[in-house]
Amino acid sequence: MDQIIGNIGLLFEFPIVNLKILLDGIMIGALFALAAYGLALVWGVMNVKNLAQGDFVIAGGYIAWTLDQNGIQPLLGIPAAFLVMWVIGWITYKLVIKRVIERDLFTSLLATFGLAIMFAQIMNLMFGSDTQSIQLDMPTLYFADGFIDVPMSKLVGVVTALSLAFAVILFMKRSRMGQAIRATAQDARAARVLGIDTDKVYSFTFSLNAAICGAAGAIIVMAWVIQPFYGITYSIRAFVIVTAAGLGNLPGVIAAGLGIGALEQYGSHIFGIGYQQAIAVLLLLLVLFIRLLQQRRKRQVLQ
Amino acid sequence: MKTLRNLGVSIVAASALFGATTAMAEACETITLGAAISLTGKYATNGVHAKNGYEYAFQKIKEAGGVKIDGKCYNFSTIYYDDESKGDRGATLAERLINQDGVQYMLGPYSSGLTKAIAPVTEQYKIPMVEAEGASRSLFNKGYKYLFAVLSTSEQYLASAVALAAEQAEKEGKDPSSVKVAIAVENDPFSLDIRAGVLDDAEKFGMKVVLDEKLPRDLSDMSAILTKVKLLKPDVLIVSGHSKGAATAVRQIGEQRISTPMIAVTHCEAADVVGNFGKAANDILCSTQWAETLSYEDELFGTAAEYEAGFKEAFPEYTNKTVPYQVAQASAAVYVFKDAFERAGTLDKEAVRDAIAATELDTFYGKIKFSEAGNNIAKPMVLRQIQDGKYNVVAPSKFASHKLNWPRKAQ
Numbered sequence: 001m002d003q004i005i006g007n008i009g010l011l012f013e014f015p016i017v018n019l020k021i022l023l024d025g026i027m028i029g030a031l032f033a034l035a036a037y038g039l040a041l042v043w044g045v046m047n048v049k050n051l052a053q054g055d056f057v058i059a060g061g062y063i064a065w066t067l068d069q070n071g072i073q074p075l076l077g078i079p080a081a082f083l084v085m086w087v088i089g090w091i092t093y094k095l096v097i098k099r100v101i102e103r104d105l106f107t108s109l110l111a112t113f114g115l116a117i118m119f120a121q122i123m124n125l126m127f128g129s130d131t132q133s134i135q136l137d138m139p140t141l142y143f144a145d146g147f148i149d150v151p152m153s154k155l156v157g158v159v160t161a162l163s164l165a166f167a168v169i170l171f172m173k174r175s176r177m178g179q180a181i182r183a184t185a186q187d188a189r190a191a192r193v194l195g196i197d198t199d200k201v202y203s204f205t206f207s208l209n210a211a212i213c214g215a216a217g218a219i220i221v222m223a224w225v226i227q228p229f230y231g232i233t234y235s236i237r238a239f240v241i242v243t244a245a246g247l248g249n250l251p252g253v254i255a256a257g258l259g260i261g262a263l264e265q266y267g268s269h270i271f272g273i274g275y276q277q278a279i280a281v282l283l284l285l286l287v288l289f290i291r292l293l294q295q296r297r298k299r300q301v302l303q
Numbered sequence: 304m305k306t307l308r309n310l311g312v313s314i315v316a317a318s319a320l321f322g323a324t325t326a327m328a329e330a331c332e333t334i335t336l337g338a339a340i341s342l343t344g345k346y347a348t349n350g351v352h353a354k355n356g357y358e359y360a361f362q363k364i365k366e367a368g369g370v371k372i373d374g375k376c377y378n379f380s381t382i383y384y385d386d387e388s389k390g391d392r393g394a395t396l397a398e399r400l401i402n403q404d405g406v407q408y409m410l411g412p413y414s415s416g417l418t419k420a421i422a423p424v425t426e427q428y429k430i431p432m433v434e435a436e437g438a439s440r441s442l443f444n445k446g447y448k449y450l451f452a453v454l455s456t457s458e459q460y461l462a463s464a465v466a467l468a469a470e471q472a473e474k475e476g477k478d479p480s481s482v483k484v485a486i487a488v489e490n491d492p493f494s495l496d497i498r499a500g501v502l503d504d505a506e507k508f509g510m511k512v513v514l515d516e517k518l519p520r521d522l523s524d525m526s527a528i529l530t531k532v533k534l535l536k537p538d539v540l541i542v543s544g545h546s547k548g549a550a551t552a553v554r555q556i557g558e559q560r561i562s563t564p565m566i567a568v569t570h571c572e573a574a575d576v577v578g579n580f581g582k583a584a585n586d587i588l589c590s591t592q593w594a595e596t597l598s599y600e601d602e603l604f605g606t607a608a609e610y611e612a613g614f615k616e617a618f619p620e621y622t623n624k625t626v627p628y629q630v631a632q633a634s635a636a637v638y639v640f641k642d643a644f645e646r647a648g649t650l651d652k653e654a655v656r657d658a659i660a661a662t663e664l665d666t667f668y669g670k671i672k673f674s675e676a677g678n679n680i681a682k683p684m685v686l687r688q689i690q691d692g693k694y695n696v697v698a699p700s701k702f703a704s705h706k707l708n709w710p711r712k713a714q
Contacts, residue, residue, distance in 0.1 A: 024526045129347045131547040151558045224523045225550050233521045268527040274517035
């Protein structure tokens with residue numbers, strides 16, 4: 001308890017800490033948002049809750065890391081991870097996801113849970129269980145007497161993450177495929193009647209999701225560290241964010257992602273870093289509770 | 304038909320045996336050991352290190368003419384099972400080794416958690432187990448009689464850093480009690496032991512603990528802690544969280560330009576902080592069970608340096624790396640078995656158990672002598688400092704090859 005009060009005291013004693021915490025939070029939050037973003041798509045369009053989300057992220061990280069080990073400029077790892085994960089996503093769709101779309105909730109949860117375990121174990125066998133990271137030869141910017149540090153690698157990561165997010169929003173709004181995806185999300189049967197090949201839409205959406213996750217992973221490995229079993233961290237955050245923002249609300253996902261990043265950093269400053277994950281889950285509970293209250297009058301049948 | 308084939312097999316086997324006997328002049332029989340070890344899962348890297356350490360020791364013993372028991376010669380062979388880094392699996396496999404495979408002697412798994420899961424089983428069946436990779440002190444307060452560990456227990460890992468900080472404070476003309484300590488450890492038995500050891504020593508010197516945090520299991524960001532370190536300005540920062548803790552800490556200590564005068568971390572070698580983060584790792588203190596530069600030696604493996612060279616020759620995949628201490632202590636565990644069998648002069652497991660308990664052995668890995676509880680009390684922990692990318696021993700002063708760089712500057 002004393003420590004908690006002391007930690008809160010620090011926030012007021014050194015106001016600059018707040019800025020530092022916010023910056024750190026936003027930088028990690030942008031990547032949570034990116035992972036959540038693909039989940040919102042898949043969840044909204046196909047009604048599949050992909051528990052392997054975080055493992056796609058880590059797989060993307062390992063793709064970038066492997067390229068870096070072979071002397072390829074790490075920034076090229078981002079598009080490379082995007083492409084490779086697109087293909088892996090497509091294969092996963094054809095082999096597994098396709099068969100569970102029309103099934104009930106638990107089938108898709110179980111299937112993707114199995115996928116998550118398998119992905120983690122395959123990565124463990126391929127790359128070993130050590131933590132890996134890529135060291136970019138980029139300077140770190142310092143402000144406020146060196147108290148606030150902004151590594152260029154993180155800055156590059158955040159900018160890339162946000163531009164990727166906006167590119168996807170534009171794509172969904174403007175392109176033909178984007179329209180088809182949105183139409184399928186609204187009513188798959190009607191879309192089929194109107195001549196949209198929903199199977200193609202599904203496989204495209206799932207591949208896009210895997211690709212976005214892959215890119216996020218390639219950024220994470222440059223700014224933080226990855227390990228085959230870290231996927232769950234990103235899966236949990238992605239679920240919290242999507243639940244908070246609601247399906248199909250892509251700008252909301254970005255806002256929620258940044259918000260969770262910042263709140264987690266505040267939480268871990270005040271209560272200790274051991275409670276970081278707990279704070280994320282607590283937020284999920286809070287959001288669900290508020291949602292429940294909001295919808296109390298609006299009873300619906302779940303399909 | 305079947306009998307015919309069997310006959311064929313036995314003829315081949317017999318001639319092979321005959322060939323072997325004539326080549327070696329004396330055929331050795333086999334002592335079968337059992338080991339459940341993490342070949343997959345989160346401990347796979349270190350599990351494989353341990354297995355390689357065992358294998359290297361078997362090979363060396365074979366080359367040296369085997370284990371001599373009562374005039375006969377024996378070689379070790381081992382049944383390995385993969386425990387998938389899971390405790391319940393480890394316990395099941397230990398049962399299987401003992402009940403189905405009839406194993407009479409066990410080598411330990413990797414990590415304190417797995418050892419904790421297996422020890423009750425070996426204890427129940429009275430199977431002597433010499434383990435090399437479980438350091439938690441909670442293993443040695445349960446009154447186990449068949450569990451022996453060649454390594455130093457975990458509360459000793461970083462406690463010497465506190466003593467070193469006190470020494471430095473005295474040199475500066477300050478009171479050791481003015482030293483401020485910050486601790487960030489993972490929430491697992493091993494790291495909590497380290498924390499307990501550091502707290503004990505800090506209390507002994509009257510030092511103030513200004514920060515005491517638990518790291519989550521899936522740690523990839525500890526900037527929140529390091530920000531507090533910047534504000535609270537401790538004199539010693541202790542971090543323990545296996546390889547991932549070391550990697551995250553060193554990376555972010557560099558990024559945030561943390562200028563704590565003394566930073567001590569576990570698992571530096573396993574995380575390869577020098578290879579991964581270069582300059583950021585400079586002047587960080589790393590605790591280790593063993594280093595190849597130490598002046599220990601024995602008859603079987605030679606000096607510590609010779610052990611390293613020999614091991615690299617046998618396992619070329621380690622050529623460009625430092626051989627981790629996890630390998631060395633695994634070999635030392637096998638050596639303890641060899642020594643105990645020879646002193647016992649019989650294959651009776653009770654006699655072997657008593658011989659192990661009476662071990663007093665100088666090895667390339669350090670002195671081995673077990674306490675009543677089964678932990679090794681004869682070998683100190685070693686602190687190495689990363690100086691210009693090299694691991695140099697700086698404490699305890701008896702074995703120190705280099706002077707401590709103090710205070711550490713932000714890199």
